[in-house]
Amino acid sequence: MATASGGISEDGGVHRAVDLVVPVKTLDRAKTRLFGAADGGVGDRHAHSALVLALAADTVSAATAAEGVGRVLVVSSDPDVAATLGALGVEVAPEGPEPGLNAALRHGARLLRASNPDGVVGALQADLPALRPAELAAALAGAAGRRAFCPDRQGTGTTLLLSAPGGDLAPRFGVGSAQAHAGDAVTLLGPWPSLRCDVDTAEDLVMARNLGLGRRTATVLGVSCAPCAS
Ligand SMILES: Nc1nc2c(ncn2[C@@H]2O[C@H](COP(=O)(O)OP(=O)(O)OP(=O)(O)O)[C@@H](O)[C@H]2O)c(=O)[nH]1
Numbered sequence: 329m330a331t332a333s334g335g336i337s338e339d340g341g342v343h344r345a346v347d348l349v350v351p352v353k354t355l356d357r358a359k360t361r362l363f364g365a366a367d368g369g370v371g372d373r374h375a376h377s378a379l380v381l382a383l384a385a386d387t388v389s390a391a392t393a394a395e396g397v398g399r400v401l402v403v404s405s406d407p408d409v410a411a412t413l414g415a416l417g418v419e420v421a422p423e424g425p426e427p428g429l430n431a432a433l434r435h436g437a438r439l440l441r442a443s444n445p446d447g448v449v450g451a452l453q454a455d456l457p458a459l460r461p462a463e464l465a466a467a468l469a470g471a472a473g474r475r476a477f478c479p480d481r482q483g484t485g486t487t488l489l490l491s492a493p494g495g496d497l498a499p500r501f502g503v504g505s506a507q508a509h510a511g512d513a514v515t516l517l518g519p520w521p522s523l524r525c526d527v528d529t530a531e532d533l534v535m536a537r538n539l540g541l542g543r544r545t546a547t548v549l550g551v552s553c554a555p556c557a558s
């Protein structure tokens with residue numbers, strides 16, 4: 329279970345838990361490349377919204393179960409996202425005045441920083457339905473107090489970005505974000521396929537299904553999740 333106070337690392341140094349921002353777009357605008365994936369190409373918008381919400385719920389559920397994670401703050405202005413993810417026990421804040429993904433992340437990081445001025449804050453994408461808590465925990469430990477990021481499985485995008493302790497999150501998400509983050513952050517690479525498997529397309533969804541989906545995404549798709557991720 330995640331601890332807010334952190335723990336003792338193998339070398340005896342005290343490490344503190346990482347506070348994470350998870351951004352979620354309003355459901356009617358989100359995951360356009362996945363449109364139709366929830367219902368075999370029919371393209372019903374309710375089915376699509378249910379899939380996007382399930383992806384986020386499985387991600388958040390795995391994140392809260394990961395060792396080394398402290399607060400999880402969802403930044404979203406969608407009331408359905410707020411209700412469903414809030415019911416999982418995480419904090420939810422609406423977006424700030426500035427639109428867009430990086431602005432939402434900066435806003436969330438500022439909120440977390442207020443009570444964690446010296447610690448690590450991070451950004452975790454909300455489309456990781458196969459995420460294993462142990463893989464996220466291993467990546468957090470691998471950062472070892474450095475500004476760091478984990479690239480997606482294609483190596484071009486970013487699934488996780490971590491500040492240095494007390495440092496600015498400075499998110500540069502968007503096309504080619506792995507290259508942008510590599511400019512001033514350590515690249516985290518390890519046996520963490522579930523952390524790298526963000527789901528943007530129907531092909532990504534197949535990859536995530538092969539790893540083992542979380543229960544909510546599997547339910548929406550009407551498939552088995554064994555071995556279920558979360
Ligand atoms: N709060 C917030 N989250 C965002 C915003 N844009 C993207 N996100 C989230 O950031 C993560 C990564 O975004 P993308 O994978 O590009 O998702 P997307 O923009 O919904 O997908 P496409 O429409 O297919 O490009 C997902 O968890 C999105 O929900 C935004 O403007 N505000």
Ligand SMILES: C=C(OP(=O)(O)O)C(=O)O
Binds near residue numbers: 484485500
């Ligand atoms: C915004 C990003 O997500 P994606 O590539 O999944 O759209 C990113 O990786 O920077």
